[in-house]
Amino acid sequence: xxxxxxxxxxxxxxxxxxxxxxxxxxxxxxxxxxxxxxxxxxxxxxxxxxxxxxxxxxxxxxxxxxxxxxxxxxxxxxxxxxxxxxxxxxxxxxxxxxxxxxxxxxxxxxxxxxxxxxxxxxxxxxxxxxxxxxxxxxxxxxxxxxxxxxxxxxxxxxxxxxxxxxxxxxxxxxxxxxxxxxxxxxxxxxxxxxxxxxxxxxxxxxxxxxxxxxxxxxxxxxxxxxxxxxxxxxxxxxxxxxxxxxxxxxxxxxxxxxxxxxxxxxxxxxxxxxxxxxxxxxxxxxxxxxxxxxxxxxxxxxxxxxxxxxxxxxxxxxxxxxx
Amino acid sequence: xxxxxxxxxxxxxxxxxxxxxxxxxxxxxxxxxxxxxxxxxxxxxxxxxxxxxxxxxxxxxxxxxxxxxxxxxxxxxxxxxxxxxxxxxxxxxxxxxxxxxxxxxxxxxxx
Numbered sequence: 220x221x222x223x224x225x226x227x228x229x230x231x232x233x234x235x236x237x238x239x240x241x242x243x244x245x246x247x248x249x250x251x252x253x254x255x256x257x258x259x260x261x262x263x264x265x266x267x268x269x270x271x272x273x274x275x276x277x278x279x280x281x282x283x284x285x286x287x288x289x290x291x292x293x294x295x296x297x298x299x300x301x302x303x304x305x306x307x308x309x310x311x312x313x314x315x316x317x318x319x320x321x322x323x324x325x326x327x328x329x330x331x332x333x334x335x336x337x338x339x340x341x342x343x344x345x346x347x348x349x350x351x352x353x354x355x356x357x358x359x360x361x362x363x364x365x366x367x368x369x370x371x372x373x374x375x376x377x378x379x380x381x382x383x384x385x386x387x388x389x390x391x392x393x394x395x396x397x398x399x400x401x402x403x404x405x406x407x408x409x410x411x412x413x414x415x416x417x418x419x420x421x422x423x424x425x426x427x428x429x430x431x432x433x434x435x436x437x438x439x440x441x442x443x444x445x446x447x448x449x450x451x452x453x454x455x456x457x458x459x460x461x462x463x464x465x466x467x468x469x470x471x472x473x474x475x476x477x478x479x480x481x482x483x484x485x486x487x488x489x490x491x492x493x494x495x496x497x498x499x500x501x502x503x504x505x506x507x508x509x510x511x512x513x514x515x516x517x518x519x520x521x522x523x524x525x526x527x528x529x530x531x532x533x534x535x536x537x538x539x540x541x542x
Numbered sequence: 543x544x545x546x547x548x549x550x551x552x553x554x555x556x557x558x559x560x561x562x563x564x565x566x567x568x569x570x571x572x573x574x575x576x577x578x579x580x581x582x583x584x585x586x587x588x589x590x591x592x593x594x595x596x597x598x599x600x601x602x603x604x605x606x607x608x609x610x611x612x613x614x615x616x617x618x619x620x621x622x623x624x625x626x627x628x629x630x631x632x633x634x635x636x637x638x639x640x641x642x643x644x645x646x647x648x649x650x651x652x653x
Contacts, residue, residue, distance in 0.1 A: 338611070342622050344607060345600065345604045345607055345608055345622060346621075346622065348604075356577075356578050357578050357603030358577070358603075361603065
């Protein structure tokens with residue numbers, strides 16, 4: 220059976236997007252890996268969350284889906300397309316991420332299997348650079364557009380303020396120029412003293428109005444995903460089953476995650492392409508599910524540090540770490 | 543008179559930043575110059591149409607990437623197409639004649 224499934228993957232990947240007439244593969248069940256043999260689970264979880272999560276550059280928050288996800292898969296035969304899309308939806312529902320159930324929903328997660336991923340990203344850089352994620356200039360855009368992994372993801376995020384105004388995170392925002400005259404503060408006798416004059420003029424060339432609470436615990440601003448693109452290169456995925464790939468894609472599509480450059484101590488599907496991992500999991504593990512559930516449980520408006528703390532707390536609770 | 547000269551001078555001064563920011567225009571942008579500056583290609587005739595497409599504005603880095611990959615932006619500005627090499631550059635082709643049952647003839651003119 221396993222051999223047959225491997226052939227299936229080989230065929231559909233070698234076809235490079237051509238439709239093949241075979242039955243849809245069975246979904247891979249989630250791996251129930253018990254976190255044993257790790258001395259300090261809490262420490263391992265803290266390290267995992269610290270290295271895997273990426274706060275957005277504009278709001279400094281961990282982004283997640285606020286609008287219902289609507290995945291679209293392309294470049295595989297129809298049954299595999301259906302399988303991957305369905306699996307991403309299933310995992311989203313399982314971890315508490317919102318899912319758009321409408322049949323003809325507007326896709327906000329694009330999963331593309333292509334034999335020429337770099338050419339695709341070059342085209343994205345020219346025609347839809349916002350898809351690459353926040354960047355200040357073309358050098359950063361070029362860096363973001365580099366394809367490094369066999370499966371790689373790009374996140375376009377948006378900032379959602381206290382009053383629900385949503386602005387896509389982009390360097391060129393078309394804001395308005397603003398000048399602020401501020402009194403100069405000077406250090407005096409161990410404290411800050413505000414001098415009556417002179418003043419300093421602060422020029423903000425691209426000012427944006429964001430409504431915030433003013434609280435230190437949470438400013439009322441959150442980061443949402445606006446569009447996620449996952450690109451996979453079939454020729455580099457010949458050794459993996461479609462279920463494994465769908466699970467890996469789901470994790471990338473539901474949380475902005477750094478793809479690890481070395482094997483993670485905790486069992487995670489992210490180890491699939493990490494160099495030096497001898498037996499990476501073939502499905503989402505309970506660590507991955509605990510991570511995703513925690514991301515969709517955390518307070519959206521608290522600080523990134525607070526969000527990481529909440530994720531660690533929730534993961535520790537699910538994985539039974541001793542405090 | 544003096545008032546209007548001062549007014550013109552002020553207007554000229556105000557217009558300077560706007561002029562500095564206006565994008566460069568080139569019939570065949572090659573991506574040279576500041577990678578973060580914008581260069582616009584003037585409208586080009588749409589294939590098989592008497593109309594022209596929109597002006598296409600991209601960053602020089604984006605034009606450079608297109609040229610590196612031997613590509614260009616279509617006349618309608620919506621897609622990436624293979625770059626037309628110099629031999630056939632400046633040709634404008636239209637379908638002439640033809641009806642419901644007969645095919646037309648492609649007529650190309652050097653621009």
